[in-house]
Amino acid sequence: MNPTIKDVAKHANVSIATVSRIVNGLPGYSEETKKKVQQSIEALGYQPNAIARGLINKRTQTIGVLFPDVSGMLSSEVLQGIENAAHDGGFSVIVCNTTSSGKRTVKYLRLLQEKRVDGIIFASEDVKEEYYKIFQEMKVPVVLVSTASAKYDLPFVRVNDFDGAFQATEYLIQKGHKVIGMIGGSDEDPIAGVPRMQGFQKALESNGLIYTKNHITKNEGYRFQNGKESLPQLLKELPSMTALFAASDEMAIGAMSAAHQLGIRVPEELSIIGYDNLKIAEMCYPPLTTVSQPLKDMGQTSGEMLVSMIKGEKQEAKSRYMPFTIVERQSVSDFHDK
Incomplete structure (x- = not known):
């Protein structure tokens, strides 16, 4: 039988309301109490109900990530950084492969809207008017990675x-x-x-x-x-x-x-x-x-930026140009005139 919130409260010797506040990231408890409840959750293997938790804090703890090509090597490195940041912030990731198709991108944005994701990371593609209109309808934070928009005021993380x-x-x-x-x-x-x-x-x-x-x-x-x-x-x-x-x-x-x-x-x-x-x-x-390009760092930075905006720690995020370097290996040599 799966442990319940009541079991956690009894194990930690606190009230059910205290466990609920800690699980849902709400205030009203000491760090010592939080630590004790987290230890009880771990000891009992308690899994909070995501639907119930979403009703309380108005969040689903999910973010949507849209890539034009998830099979590309570039995408996989960026995604690794995004997932690290999302996991550290207590979020899960839904990845959508748009194949640079406008119709498919709109379809996935509508799907993410239905899933009530808390934020979106939009990667490596130009932001079209139809996409931006859906962003506005969703009323969630959006961060661009490995892309930028000249037309719309959206924070980005990319290399110049x-x-x-x-x-x-x-x-x-x-x-x-x-x-x-x-x-x-x-x-x-x-x-x-x-x-x-x-x-x-x-x-x-x-x-x-x-x-x-x-x-x-x-x-x-x-x-x-x-x-x-x-x-x-x-x-x-x-x-x-x-x-x-x-x-x-x-x-x-x-x-x-x-x-x-x-x-x-x-x-x-x-x-x-x-x-x-x-x-x-x-x-x-x-x-x-x-x-x-620091691809993993770009993903991590965009993920951290989005999580901070979702949690209300930042009202507006500042766009970031990430540093690039030339890595010298063995495919370039000095020119010698024959």
Whole structure:
């Protein structure tokens, strides 16, 4: 038979009302009493009724997280940070895979509205008007991670992608490379696609190097296959290219695979730098030099921000640009003119 709140009260030698206040995060007890009740809960294996608890504190202790691609390596690292923060704050996480589909995103937002989640973390996608209207209807805090909105005033946690791309390109320039190409995202992607391509272009122009539209191949996605298919196209446009900046690690590793098939040695004949610093970046050969986004920390920070807003500890959260670094491995070498 499962233990009840009455059993916990008897075990801790306190009233049922005191146990209820502690379980539901309400005030009116000492730290010593709280500790004693928590020990009794643990000893008896008591599980509070989530529905009843929600009726008392008006919360379901759940947060909704929407990703455009939960199978991506980037998403898994961000999600790990979010779940750590949610668990520490006493919340559970409902994860929704939107596949960057507007209809599916709306469907999941309606589902989260029905589930009465206490807050939402919205990741890696542009906030459309139809999404924002549902956010307002739900009247719960919303935090963006690995994205931002120019149109709506929503707090975000992300890296400055323009600066990251600029520094990645300048790193290659400092290694002596002058003909540098880029495997980029899409012009339709204002979150990562456009700013990373703009950062690349600005770095070339700021250092007096030639830039044309042929210096970039554009893609709808950031996956391995996009990089693998893009490298041969880029080499046709820039046959003298000695260095490459890829807008994601998966793209960079795809390009390395294509280079191997074409008999091009990395980094001796082609230097490659990626973006993200996924775990796979140090597992490939040669290990990938890349722009490191603190993905887990970004998830953790966004989760902590949302939990604080839900609990009323913060009325408004301040957006945060997280620091990035270039992690040097073995896929980039100094340029030596033959």
